[in-house]
Amino acid sequence: MKVKLENLTKRWGPVYAARDINLDINDGEFVAFLGPSGCGKTTTLLLIAGIYKPTAGRILFDDRVMNQVPPKNRNIGMVFQSYALYPHMTVYENLVFPMKLKRVPPAEMKARAQRVAEMLGISQLLDRRPGQLSGGQQQRVALGRALTKHPDLLLFDEPLSNLDARLRLSMRAEIKRLQMDLGVTAIYVTHDQVEAMTMADRVAVMKDGQLQAYCPPNELYDRPRTLFIAGFVGNPPMNFIEVEVVLRDGVYHAQRAGFDLPLLTERGGQAAGRGPVILGVRPEDVMIAEEGIAGEVYVVEPLGRDDLIDVRIGEVHVHVLADPNRRCKVGDRVHLCFNTQKIQLFDPKTEQSLLWT
């Protein structure tokens, strides 16, 4: 099923929880809503579910306007962060509850519940109550309950946030796989950019109730349209350095005190003559080298595969991912070499990218 949001707005008094959101979701697509807490992503999800009524705008499922349709008639399945299982029912009763309400014939109901239970590996738990299950098992039951009714749309509200890191990793892959196999359209709300990047076909980044970007994950990573996206997506986060871009001897340079970096013409050209701009570069696009911009090692954080090194250049700090074999020590004088292909430039006032629109 296709989903379309048109100028969707939700206001609580003077506060906009969601503002003028326009979004198209294709049939079978997996879309992630990404943003920090309080950005309106859950509100938007609940608007789609029909729990909240929009203040303005429209929600369309396959060209049908859904604004006034109550949640029970939208045929959606939803998985909550808190699982929201019914504690007074057994796992089996939880699984069949949505089907009972849809008046699915008993034989079919039983078959479907068993099929879903097998698919999720919870067949041996059917007689237990939610209180007797571990967090991971409860999440599987919650997922199963959303699936048994054969929904046209699956909604996830940070479903993995309450699980431990290892379980989160395996459930992440499992949910992705399930969604692909079933071919059901899915919307996945998360504040974890890794989840959004790894699972989604397209990511909608939200901030303060507004849609910042809506594009495939790699585009989000390589061509961030706003300062917010650049800082939010990617781990460790992007470095930001305030510079001025000037043309010197036919080459654009980004410069500030103790910092002078030649830029590619097609990138630097966009920022020249604008006064101060913000230069962004990811830690993996900076290398410690024999020559380049001089700095001093300030902090070394071993991450295992890499060392995250904080290098001080005058007043600014640049994070660099370096090979642990280099054995950098605090206080070492080092030189930094930047991958100019990956340099981002932003307007400090509008916080929009100067390179991508």
Next chain:
Amino acid sequence: MEDRLGMGNRWRVAILLLILTILTVPILVGYVWILISTFSQRTYGLIPVDASGQVGGLTLRNWSFLWEDPNIWKVTLNSLILAIGLTIGVVLVSSMAGYALSRISFPGRRVFLGTTLVLHAFPSVTLLIAIFFVLRWISRIPILGRDIPIIGGFGYNTLGGVILVMLALQLPLGVWLMKGFFDHVSWDMERAALIDGCSRWRTWWQILLPQIRPGIAALAIFSFISGWNEFLIPYTYITDQQQSTIAAYLNKLLSDTAPVNYSQVAAVGLFQLIPVMLFFVFTQEYLLSIFAGGAKGGS
């Protein structure tokens, strides 16, 4: 538990128990006295004596009201109707109002919550005369006033009228209590139910009410006991012996012009106490959750 307590702790527990025992003794002695006196002609302290002051004089005479006074069964039944009617009313209205106040944002919600709390603190005695006029007015309404089977109606001198008045006085507590319990049921569960295909009513009935069962049980027990024991309101608004309740019956024994037979009063009191005690023994754990659960929710 036993193994984990050290010697020092065991002594502390023993001392605690001793103190509690000493504090409980006066109350216990009272109950023992009631029990003994109901089977005695007279008592001297806790010792049953006969008319001439000799030890002995045990008798069943004081319990004779059970088979000699036909009214006792009538008033017991009335008390039961009052208690059950009150319980049903309080639970039904409180659980619905509590849900609305907990979940729905409507104009005047805060004012409503505030005023109910004030009402709860209002001494009901001051309202007696005003309520009397209201009940008299209700009496004039056809059918509703005084022609409903079992409870008689909702007007003056009917059990239904007393239930109505007591219901109004009990509701503030009940509504607040239920709101507190509903507040602790997660919104997500309710949302899940709505998305799974429930209507709002069905969500309330099938998903939310089971979560707050301990709260409902506590409120029901509390209301039942209040209804069973209530004296002032049935005594004030029921003049008809046939409609009277057991607490008012007990009072009549004390205010008769003949000399008061305290042993008989004790017997009727004990008779009134029995159902409450039985009830309490089986339900006390629920009743405790009225205090613990109001803050902790229906887990």
